[in-house]
Amino acid sequence: MKIHIKNGRLIDPAHGVDKTTDVFIAAGRIVGAGDTPAGFTASCVLDATGCIVCPGLIDLSARLREPGFEYRATLESEMAAAAAGGITRLACPPDTDPVLDEPSLVEMLSHRARLPEFAHIHPVGALTTQLEGKALTEMAELFEAGCIAFGQANRAIVDNQVMLRAMHYAATFGFPVWLQAQDPFLARQGVAHDGEIAARLGLAGIPVAAETIALSTLLHLARETGVRLHITRLSSAAGIEMIVAARAAGIAVTCDVAVHHLHLCDHDIGFFNPQARLDPPLRAQRDRDALRARLADGSIDALCSDHTPVDDDGKQLPFDEAEVGATGLELLLPLTLKWAREMKLPLATALARITAAPARVLGIDAGHLAPGAVADLCIFDPAAEFHVTRANLKSLGKNTPFLGLSLPGRVRYTLIEGHLAYDGTLG
Amino acid sequence: MTRNPQLTAEGELKHLLTIEGLPCEMILRILDTAAPFASVAEREVKKVPLLRGKSVFNLFFENSTRTRTTFEIAAKRLSADVINLNINTSSANKGERLLDTVDNLAAMQADMFVIRHASSGAPHLIAQHLAATGCDHIHVVNAGDGRHAHPTQGLLDMYTIRHYKRDFSQLTVAIVGDVLHSRVARSQIHALTTLGVPEVRVIAPKTLLPSGIERLGVRVFHAIDDGLRGVDVVMTLRLQNERMQGALLPSTEEYFKAYGLTQERLALAKPDAIVMHPGPMNRGVEIDSAVADGRQAVILPQVTFGIAVRMAVMAMLGGT
Numbered sequence: 001m002k003i004h005i006k007n008g009r010l011i012d013p014a015h016g017v018d019k020t021t022d023v024f025i026a027a028g029r030i031v032g033a034g035d036t037p038a039g040f041t042a043s044c045v046l047d048a049t050g051c052i053v054c055p056g057l058i059d060l061s062a063r064l065r066e067p068g069f070e071y072r073a074t075l076e077s078e079m080a081a082a083a084a085g086g087i088t089r090l091a092c093p094p095d096t097d098p099v100l101d102e103p104s105l106v107e108m109l110s111h112r113a114r115l116p117e118f119a120h121i122h123p124v125g126a127l128t129t130q131l132e133g134k135a136l137t138e139m140a141e142l143f144e145a146g147c148i149a150f151g152q153a154n155r156a157i158v159d160n161q162v163m164l165r166a167m168h169y170a171a172t173f174g175f176p177v178w179l180q181a182q183d184p185f186l187a188r189q190g191v192a193h194d195g196e197i198a199a200r201l202g203l204a205g206i207p208v209a210a211e212t213i214a215l216s217t218l219l220h221l222a223r224e225t226g227v228r229l230h231i232t233r234l235s236s237a238a239g240i241e242m243i244v245a246a247r248a249a250g251i252a253v254t255c256d257v258a259v260h261h262l263h264l265c266d267h268d269i270g271f272f273n274p275q276a277r278l279d280p281p282l283r284a285q286r287d288r289d290a291l292r293a294r295l296a297d298g299s300i301d302a303l304c305s306d307h308t309p310v311d312d313d314g315k316q317l318p319f320d321e322a323e324v325g326a327t328g329l330e331l332l333l334p335l336t337l338k339w340a341r342e343m344k345l346p347l348a349t350a351l352a353r354i355t356a357a358p359a360r361v362l363g364i365d366a367g368h369l370a371p372g373a374v375a376d377l378c379i380f381d382p383a384a385e386f387h388v389t390r391a392n393l394k395s396l397g398k399n400t401p402f403l404g405l406s407l408p409g410r411v412r413y414t415l416i417e418g419h420l421a422y423d424g425t426l427g
Numbered sequence: 428m429t430r431n432p433q434l435t436a437e438g439e440l441k442h443l444l445t446i447e448g449l450p451c452e453m454i455l456r457i458l459d460t461a462a463p464f465a466s467v468a469e470r471e472v473k474k475v476p477l478l479r480g481k482s483v484f485n486l487f488f489e490n491s492t493r494t495r496t497t498f499e500i501a502a503k504r505l506s507a508d509v510i511n512l513n514i515n516t517s518s519a520n521k522g523e524r525l526l527d528t529v530d531n532l533a534a535m536q537a538d539m540f541v542i543r544h545a546s547s548g549a550p551h552l553i554a555q556h557l558a559a560t561g562c563d564h565i566h567v568v569n570a571g572d573g574r575h576a577h578p579t580q581g582l583l584d585m586y587t588i589r590h591y592k593r594d595f596s597q598l599t600v601a602i603v604g605d606v607l608h609s610r611v612a613r614s615q616i617h618a619l620t621t622l623g624v625p626e627v628r629v630i631a632p633k634t635l636l637p638s639g640i641e642r643l644g645v646r647v648f649h650a651i652d653d654g655l656r657g658v659d660v661v662m663t664l665r666l667q668n669e670r671m672q673g674a675l676l677p678s679t680e681e682y683f684k685a686y687g688l689t690q691e692r693l694a695l696a697k698p699d700a701i702v703m704h705p706g707p708m709n710r711g712v713e714i715d716s717a718v719a720d721g722r723q724a725v726i727l728p729q730v731t732f733g734i735a736v737r738m739a740v741m742a743m744l745g746g747t
Contacts, residue, residue, distance in 0.1 A: 194637075194638050194639075195639045196639035196643075197639075198637065198638075198639070199637035199639040199640050199642070199643065200447070200613070200639075200642075200643065201547055201548065202547040202573050202574030202575030202576065202610060202613060203547055203548075203574070203575075204574075205637065205638065207638070271548070271555075272547065272548030272551045272552060274552075313524065316524075316526055316556070317524075317525065317546075317552070318525070318544065318546030318547070318548050318549040318552050318572075318573075319546070319547065319548045320546050320547060320548075320573070321546055
């Protein structure tokens with residue numbers, strides 16, 4: 001199929017491109033931009049007038065809930081949500097049931113996901129078996145099966161000797177390790193940021209030290225082992241400053257932040273709103289402001305959706321009993337645009353955090369639109385609004401703190417390897 | 428953020444979920460309403476017909492004989508029909524969802540739910556759910572949720588203080604003990620600051636204070652002798668035995684030594700200071716028997732006033 005994308009504003013952050021032009025696709029790849037390549041006859045013309053044409057979004061953390069939690073979401077439902085959100089590539093954490101700690105499970109997941117309208121998936125394999133933090137998984141085998149990195153999802157490795165060895169082993173093969181920085185003891189029973197709001201509402205707190213102490217350990221061990229460390233879902237101002245300092249000291253570390261933490265803080269718990277029950281917890285306003293600024297200046301590499309479908313039974317509970325997580329695939333682009341607008345950032349800078357930058361974290365050739373690149377594209381209307389309603393969300397996870405809001409940006413088309421995976425003009 | 432869920436658009440009391448956010452006039456109105464109810468108990472027939480024909484459900488997801496009993500007495504003195512449900516021993520163990528339990532009871536034509544729950548915010552969740560399911564006519568009274576609030580306790584404490592001290596505007600009040608885990612302390616703090624008490628102190632070791640507590644408008648003391656100096660009211664908090672686990676405190680003995688309210692310490696307060704306790708007391712842990720039974724203790728009047736205050740709250744919510 002040969003596709004001609006007409007009259008859109010092409011923004012390709014990796015190559016510093018931002019101009020109104022046409023884009024041409026053939027055999028699943030970009031063949032050119034600007035003038036029609038010689039001999040190109042389009043079989044499909046997509047009108048992108050008034051729209052931004054950018055690389056397909058890359059999400060570093062999206063739970064698809066398969067295998068094991070199909071009552072909350074299925075591969076089909078969440079892939080439809082990803083396409084509707086302009087996401088063409090995503091990494092999924094290993095906390096499925098069973099856990100992604102065996103090559104056959106990873107192969108099965110990759111096989112199930114191999115449909116043309118499905119985003120490319122990159123499973124993050126379990127770093128320890130059952131995520132128990134005791135024994136190493138067969139990382140080389142898991143890598144062969146398609147894992148791009150190894151991690152623990154939300155679960156900690158308590159034993160630092162195991163952590164040291166896991167990092168050493170991963171570093172032996174050059175595998176990246178992706179970890180959340182949260183001390184499990186300081187976070188024990190905690191459900192909200194340890195501060196004034198938690199004190200007022202009588203909620204058990206998780207202090208910022210839970211993040212900084214864990215981060216300090218991880219950074220020390222990363223220096224010791226030379227492993228490529230990626231910190232997922234930072235939550236605090238102190239945390240990001242530690243990462244900036246570690247980089248300056250020569251430690252190879254990247255990091256991301258979840259899109260909810262860019263817009264919300266502990267005040268948004270309001271009257272015990274279980275939608276605001278997230279992991280890590282929403283922190284204070286100054287933490288949120290620091291995350292926003294540090295993502296803008298590039299200290300935080302990437303923005304992820306931390307997509308976690310939770311059903312109503314899991315959310316319609318008192319705050320401390322409610323399940324953590326929120327739906328995010330379809331909100332990643334609108335919330336990125338909202339942040340960019342509020343921070344007065346150039347669109348190209350904002351889009352880089354969800355395209356070129358996560359591609360670099362993944363260590364793959366993606367997230368850009370140079371001739372020859374895989375034709376993963378997102379075409380969206382920045383002037384249109386997305387109304388966050390249960391009906392408008394394709395994900396089976398209907399729970400998000402943003403329900404009821406109107407956010408900027410509506411995806412019009414999503415192309416995955418030159419295949420039209422989502423057509424928003426069909427209504 | 429949504430409007431304060433316990434007030435109607437006209438500012439009337441719809442539920443009593445927390446003292447936080449209640450206007451000063453509303454608190455005073457509740458105390459004023461309670462005053463005549465205190466005398467109902469002295470009549471030969473201890474009943475008024477304000478809630479006749481109404482059904483009050485005591486939903487206790489956490490055990491509490493004392494609080495449940497006072498709510499039961501209050502409702503019965505208002506002539507309501509009272510149904511007691513101890514849910515931690517029935518459906519919650521069978522895995523029934525909290526809101527399913529609520530739906531079922533709402534379908535039994537309840538007029539008021541009095542709710543005790545171990546999770547902070549559970550009464551808010553229930554009130555929101557009732558609004559969402561068209562059961563808005565059912566009033567919710569929070570009888571204690573997690574560490575969050577125990578508003579009727581806070582109100583009866585204010586009633587007691589007003590009874591003995593008349594005026595809130597000149598007082599120094601000290602709250603002593605496990606503020607971290609105490610819903611009572613939070614309700615007391617909100618009530619005292621709203622009523623214009625110029626100095627509210629909390630006295631506790633650092634392990635029993637939530638971070639950010641000073642943002643609630645209190646002065647923090649770690650040494651009890653400093654904190655008690657010159658106060659008009661001492662409000663002691665119950666220390667639960669499980670606090671000895673989890674590395675919060677070494678022993679009840681050491682706690683008593685450092686924070687127990689003794690006669691010697693009480694002597695640092697004003698000579699006419701009153702001593703309060705929400706009950707049940709641990710003698711020799713947070714309070715010495717000599718103080719608990721002493722002339723400055725108003726612990727039993729608190730219990731009596733508690734019934735009048737709970738009658739006032741229920742009458743204002745459900746009275747016709």
